[in-house]
């Protein structure tokens with residue numbers, strides 16, 4: 001049996017996912033947010049869980065990972081996709097490799113495109129897609145080695161899972177929480193009815209503003225969130 005929680009950071013609309021083994025009380029977090037360190041520790045404590053792993057779907061541009069501080073303050077290991085090349089990670093997980101924590105097994109699926117190191121994780125019938133597939137949207141491809149061409153292929157790969165497979169994205173800006181492969185195929189405007197050429201053209205025409213925190217977040221996340229407790233680069237006074 002497992003424990004599963006979906007947590008949300010209002011400031012950056014980022015989802016963090018908690019998965020734990022109910023018997024051994026071992027836990028992992030996918031995409032924790034630095035400013036939510038206290039929340040994450042409180043949830044773990046309230047459920048009597050021991051954090052074993054922090055997994056990143058990619059090197060984020062919009063927020064600093066909570067993984068650096070969590071790793072420093074607990075025995076947790078920091079795991080990221082091989083494509084990130086993060087030398088600070090405890091483990092770089094490659095496409096098709098699994099991470100097993102007691103009864104919980106996650107499979108890494110390399111899904112480059114939003115960034116070249118993007119990795120999705122499958123846990124049974126659930127996909128944690130990071131910014132590769134968002135609900136009715138997808139991650140942008142105009143920075144961090146982004147490639148609309150590669151993102152198209154990665155999205156198609158995730159869509160090859162059964163239609164009822166649940167999709168838990170890295171963000172949602174409109175209050176949505178969960179989707180499934182079938183729904184995204186049917187109504188996601190970045191997927192439905194678009195071939196690769198049309199998708200690439202649509203992505204190239206987006207013309208989005210630069211993310212507000214990219215100059216702070218990417219350097220910090222390239223160091224796995226920073227090594228010092230509460231002293232990661234660019235930390236705000238409120239954090």
Ligand code: FE2
Nearest residue numbers: 060061131139
């Ligand atoms: Fe992202």
